[in-house]
Amino acid sequence: MNTGLRTKKDFPYDVIVCGAGHAGCEAALAASRCGADVLVLTGNLDTIAQMSCNPAIGGQAKGQMVREIDALGGEMALNTDQSAIQFKLLNSSKGPAVQAPRAQCDKKSYQLRMKHVLELNKNITLFQGIVEGLIIKNDKCTGVETSLGINFYGKSIIVTTGTFLRALMHVGKEKSEGGRLGDHVAKGLSTDFINHGIELNRFKTGTPPRLLGRSINFEKTEIQYGDKKPTKFAFYDTRTHDEVFHVERRGRWFHVEHHSPLPTINCHTTRTTSHTAKIIKDNLHLSPLYKGDISGTGPRYCPSVEDKIVRFGEKDGHQIYLEPEGINTDEWYVNGLSTSLPFDVQNDVVHSIPGLESAIIIRPAYAVEYDYANPTQLSRTLESLKVDSLFFAGQINGTSGYEEAASQGLVAGINSARKALNQSPVIFGRDEGYIGVLIDDLVTKGTTEPYRMFTSRAEYRLLFNHSSAELRYLSKLNNLSLVSDERKLAIQKKSETVTDWVNKLKTEIFKENSTFADILKQGQSESNLPQTFKNLHQETKSEILYQVKYEGYLLRELKSIEKMKDVERIKIPKNFSYIGVPGLRKESAEKLSHVKPETLAQANRISGVNPSDISVLMVLLSKSSVI
Numbered sequence: 001m002n003t004g005l006r007t008k009k010d011f012p013y014d015v016i017v018c019g020a021g022h023a024g025c026e027a028a029l030a031a032s033r034c035g036a037d038v039l040v041l042t043g044n045l046d047t048i049a050q051m052s053c054n055p056a057i058g059g060q061a062k063g064q065m066v067r068e069i070d071a072l073g074g075e076m077a078l079n080t081d082q083s084a085i086q087f088k089l090l091n092s093s094k095g096p097a098v099q100a101p102r103a104q105c106d107k108k109s110y111q112l113r114m115k116h117v118l119e120l121n122k123n124i125t126l127f128q129g130i131v132e133g134l135i136i137k138n139d140k141c142t143g144v145e146t147s148l149g150i151n152f153y154g155k156s157i158i159v160t161t162g163t164f165l166r167a168l169m170h171v172g173k174e175k176s177e178g179g180r181l182g183d184h185v186a187k188g189l190s191t192d193f194i195n196h197g198i199e200l201n202r203f204k205t206g207t208p209p210r211l212l213g214r215s216i217n218f219e220k221t222e223i224q225y226g227d228k229k230p231t232k233f234a235f236y237d238t239r240t241h242d243e244v245f246h247v248e249r250r251g252r253w254f255h256v257e258h259h260s261p262l263p264t265i266n267c268h269t270t271r272t273t274s275h276t277a278k279i280i281k282d283n284l285h286l287s288p289l290y291k292g293d294i295s296g297t298g299p300r301y302c303p304s305v306e307d308k309i310v311r312f313g314e315k316d317g318h319q320i321y322l323e324p325e326g327i328n329t330d331e332w333y334v335n336g337l338s339t340s341l342p343f344d345v346q347n348d349v350v351h352s353i354p355g356l357e358s359a360i361i362i363r364p365a366y367a368v369e370y371d372y373a374n375p376t377q378l379s380r381t382l383e384s385l386k387v388d389s390l391f392f393a394g395q396i397n398g399t400s401g402y403e404e405a406a407s408q409g410l411v412a413g414i415n416s417a418r419k420a421l422n423q424s425p426v427i428f429g430r431d432e433g434y435i436g437v438l439i440d441d442l443v444t445k446g447t448t449e450p451y452r453m454f455t456s457r458a459e460y461r462l463l464f465n466h467s468s469a470e471l472r473y474l475s476k477l478n479n480l481s482l483v484s485d486e487r488k489l490a491i492q493k494k495s496e497t498v499t500d501w502v503n504k505l506k507t508e509i510f511k512e513n514s515t516f517a518d519i520l521k522q523g524q525s526e527s528n529l530p531q532t533f534k535n536l537h538q539e540t541k542s543e544i545l546y547q548v549k550y551e552g553y554l555l556r557e558l559k560s561i562e563k564m565k566d567v568e569r570i571k572i573p574k575n576f577s578y579i580g581v582p583g584l585r586k587e588s589a590e591k592l593s594h595v596k597p598e599t600l601a602q603a604n605r606i607s608g609v610n611p612s613d614i615s616v617l618m619v620l621l622s623k624s625s626v627i
Contacts, residue, residue: 004125005039005125005127007150007151007152007153008153009142009143009153011153012142012143012153012154012155013036013037013038013039013125013152013153013154013155014031014036014037014038014154014155014156014417014420014421015027015028015031015036015037015038015039015154015155015156015157015158015413015416015417015420016038016039016040016041016143016144016152016153016154016156016157016158017031017038017039017040017041017158017160017413018041018131018144018157018158018159018160018161018189019041019042019131019159019160019161019162019164019394020040020041020042020045020047020048020049020118020126020160021048021049021050021052021160021162021394021395021405022049022076022394022402022403022405022406022409023160023162023393023394023395023405023406023408023409023412024040024042024158024160024393024394024409025048025049025075025114025117025118025406025409026069026074026075026076026406026407026409026410026413027158027160027391027393027409027410027412027413027416028040028118028121028124028413029073029074029075029117029118029121029124029413030072030073030074030409030410030411030412030413030414030417030482031158031413031414031416031417032121032123032124032417033073033481033482033483034413034414034417034418034421034480034481034482035123035417035421035481036123036156036416036417036420036421037123038123038124038125038417039124039125039127039152039154040118040124040125040126040127041127041128041129041130041131041144041146041152042126042127042128042129043128043129043130043164043186044128045115045126045128047111048111048114048115048118048126049079049110049111049114049115050107050111051105051107051110051111051402052162052163052207053205053207054323054333054335055104055105055106055107055110055323055325055326055333056102056103056104056105056323057076057080057084057102057103057105057233057402057403058080058090058100058101058102058103058233058403059090059100059102059403060090060091060098060100060454060455061100061434061453061454061455061457061458062100062102062401062403062404062453063090063100063101063102063233063403063466064100064433064434064455064464064465064466064469065403065404065406065407065433065434065435065438065453066080066101066233066403066406067101067233067235067466067467067469068407068433068434068435068469068472068473069403069406069407069410069435070233070234070235070469071235071469071470071472071473071477072410072435072473072476072477072482072483073477073482073483074406074410075114075117076233076402076403076406077232077233077234077235078233078234078244079110079113079114079117080103080105080110080233080234081103081232081233081234082109082113083105083106083107083109083110083113083262084103084104084105084106084230084261084262085104085105085106085262085263085264085265085324085326085327086103086104086226086264086265086266086267087101087102087103087226087227087230087231087232088101088102088103088226088227089101089102089227089231090102092227095550096465096466096467096542096546096550097455097461097462097464097465097550098455098461099465099466100466101231101232101233101466103230103233104226104265104267104323104324105326106262106325106326106327106328107325107326108326108328108329109262109326109327127152129146129147129148129150130146130147130148130186131144131145131146131147131159131161131186131188131189132145132146132147132186132187132188132189133145133188133189133191133192134157134189134192134193134196134387134390135151135153136192136196136387136390139196139386139387139388140387140388140389141156141157141384141387141388141389141390142154142155142389143157144157145188154420155389155419155420156389156390156391156416156417156419156420157389157390157391157416158391158392158393158409158412158413158416159189159390159391159392159393159396160392160393160394160396160405160409160412161186161189161394161395161396162370162394162395162396162405163205163368163370163395164178164185164186164370165186165189165190165200165370165371165372165396166185166186166187166190166370166371167185167186167368167369167370168185168368168369168370169366169367169368169369170288170293170294170340170366170367170368170369171340171341171342171343171364171365171366172286172287172288172340172341172342172343172345173286173288173293173342174342175288175293178368190371193371193373196386196387197386198373198377198384198386198387199373199374199377200371200372200373200374201371201372201374201398202297202369202370202371202372203297203298203369203370203372203395203398203449203450204289204294204297204298204367204368204369204370205298205299205302205367205368205370205400205450206298206302206304206338206339206340206365206366206367206368207338207365207366207368208305208333208334208335208336208337208338208339208365209334209337209339209346209350209361209363209364209365210325210331210332210333210334210361210362210363211322211331211332211334211350211356211359211360211361211362212330212331212332212359212360212361212362213324213330213331213332214330215358215359215360216268216322216332216355216356216359217355217356217357217358218268218322218355219355220270220354220355221268221269221270221322221354221355222268222269222270223266223267223268224266224267224268224269224321225266226264226266226267235469235470235539236539237490237494237537237538237539237540238470238487238490238491238494239487239490240484240486240487243484243486243487262327263327265324265327267321267322267323267324268321268322268355269319269320269321269322270319270320270322270353270354270355270356271317271318271319271320271353271354272305272309272317272318272320272337272352272353273317273352273353273354274316274317275352276305276309276317276349276352276353277309277313279345279348279349279352280305280306280309280341280345280349281309281310283341283342283345284306284310286341286342286345287304287306287339287340287341288340288367289304289306289307289340289367290306290310294340294367294369297448297449297450298367298449298450299400299449299450299452300449300450302338302400302450302452303338304338304339304340304367305318305336305337305338305339305349306339306340306341318336319336320334320335320336320337320353321334321335321336322334322335322355323335331362331363334350334356337349337350337353337365338365338367339365339367340365340366340367341365343361343364346361346364346365347361370395371396372395372396372397372398373392373396373397373398374398374446375392375397375398375442375443375446375447376442376443376444376445376446376594376595377594378392378397378442378443379443379596379598380427380428380439380440380443380598380602381411381412381415381419381425381426381427382397382408382411382412382415382439382443383415383416383419385596389416389419389420391412391415391416392408392412393405393408393409393411393412393413394408394409395450397442397451398442398446398447398450398451399438399442399447399450399451399452400450400451400452401452401453403453404438404451404452404453407434407435407438407439408438408439408442410435411426411428411435411439414426414480414482426476426479426480427598429568430458430459430460431460431463431561431564431565432472432473432476433464433469433472433473434453434458434464437453437457437458438451438453440602440605441457443595444595444597444602444605444606445605445606445607446607459560460557460560460561462550462553462554462557463554463557463558465543465546467539467542467543467546468543468546470491470494471491471494471495471498471543474488474491474492474495477491494539494540497536497540498540498543498544498547501533501536501540501544502544502547502548504516505517505520505529505533505544505548506548506551510528516528516529516530516548517548517551520545520548520549521548521549521551526545564601567599567600567601567604568599568600568601568602569599570599570600570601570618570621571598571599572597572598572599572600572603572617572621574596577593578590578592578593579593581616581617581620582616583612583616584613584616584617585610585613587608588608588609588610588613591606591607591608591609592606592609592613600614600617600618600621603617
């Protein structure tokens with residue numbers, strides 16, 4: 001059990017988490033659930049789990065990842081469900097594999113609840129302090145130095161510094177240090193990383209202005225309603241009542257009324273105009289990005305409005321989403337209007353948009369430029385290949401998005417705890433879910449722009465429908481303490497129920513030699529199914545129907561996975577030397593030496609390594625009795 005704040009070398013924490021954003025929170029919680037004694041250091045206790053950009057969770061592929069986080073005992077799904085003010089199932093008219101839940105959250109409710117979750121965890125100690133340096137001996141990280149002159153020691157260290165490493169904010173020609181408006185900047189860590197051989201590069205991200213709601217003319221906008229029947233993120237059919245409301249039931253300041261869902265608020269849409277485009281084009285020379293003040297690469301799939309006007313000049317307008325930031329504030333997020341133009345130009349741009357002619361900006365838009373560490377310097381556990389016991393998670397690995405950060409935090413939290421407790425690592429495969437795809441993409445391929453998850457990145461995406469997450473990770477849960485024994489048993493029972501009903505529907509005759517599965521595949525009504533099936537929980541029914549209707553496609557994906565498993569089983573020794581291997585191209589040898597793939601399958605996924613290189617390695621590994 002945690003014994004509180006301590007600074008002695010001979011009494012280290014199991015895990016120290018540097019940063020308490022979405023990656024840091026999930027890392028700390030996962031490590032604590034694995035039995036580790038955890039210290040969380042953050043520059044500001046009041047911004048734990050801050051939704052720095054849009055207060056929304058989920059979306060295409062991201063929603064599926066949040067459900068995977070929930071399946072593995074993470075907190076993001078429950079936190080979203082408790083703080084959501086609008087739910088929407090994206091792609092609801094398409095197949096279940098690409099359907100994804102999304103929720104607009106009350107950003108303060110989200111933040112406060114997550115902070116309270118951390119506060120109530122007996123294995124976690126929170127402390128406000130900026131980490132300025134690492135304590136490294138013999139290429140092993142053993143602690144951290146803070147700006148307060150206090151050192152803390154740990155068996156494993158997780159860095160989740162987000163956009164705060166040597167961060168520089170841009171509003172027109174004005175520059176100020178900070179990773180978020182009104183927040184601090186971390187400088188010392190970057191120097192330490194470089195000194196210990198960790199390669200850093202620069203990325204940039206941006207955020208739009210925030211508007212005062214009463215100054216918006218909503219009559220000129222189009223209302224975007226949420227779903228009447230929300231698709232939530234957490235799995236409630238396998239949780240006990242206490243597990244659903246664990247914070248509110250134990251928390252001193254959280255009362256019963258918080259069990260009720262928050263009021264729903266509608267979002268709105270409008271569009272930029274030709275006048276908007278003219279204002280931006282006339283002022284491009286004032287944009288830090290276009291005049292060369294920003295060297296970092298920005299996110300391709302979330303471009304600034306300047307980028308959109310320049311790259312898609314033929315369009316007569318671009319859609320703008322007006323999204324509320326909470327129920328106790330009249331602040332609105334202008335999704336689609338990210339910019340770093342000077343403030344007076346921002347005002348003109350906003351006022352050129354229908355409904356925003358008299359809108360009042362209460363927070364300016366800005367761009368942030370920051371350091372990130374090339375993720376190919378990590379193993380699949382997210383531990384550094386350069387410094388032992390040092391783990392990285394979140395935007396420091398070159399990703400964008402709360403969901404990608406939280407997924408990495410979960411993986412780093414599990415593995416840092418297991419390393420500290422002398423247990424074997426846990427690897428997430430590409431065939432298991434989006435979390436495995438995310439980790440493998442980062443450490444194998446790296447990224448030259450802020451990485452965002454898409455369904456198209458997953459070769460087995462038909463298997464990753466959001467209703468199957470618990471079942472896909474059941475084998476991992478059985479070997480970990482991430483969820484309660486009661487929930488494991490409930491998931492096991494759910495898995496058996498799904499298997500039994502899939503078999504029943506495939507074998508039981510409905511009429512004229514047609515099984516229930518046959519009529520489902522023909523698109524006939526589900527009303528013909530047995531009443532005992534209809535009595536099942538909706539989560540279970542959804543998964544059964546998915547497996548029956550898409551059986552052929554799913555079997556094809558499973559066969560592909562089986563073929564790949566043979567190559568995945570071929571391990572490459574950690575000390576394997578690629579330089580000078582006969583028949584192996586120099587470029588491939590250099591890339592393989594940099595990434596240090598753990599398996600032949602991972603080596604095959606490295607950009608620039610071709611099939612002939614893999615054949616050379618297979619022969620060599622066979623001769624050395626590795627295969």
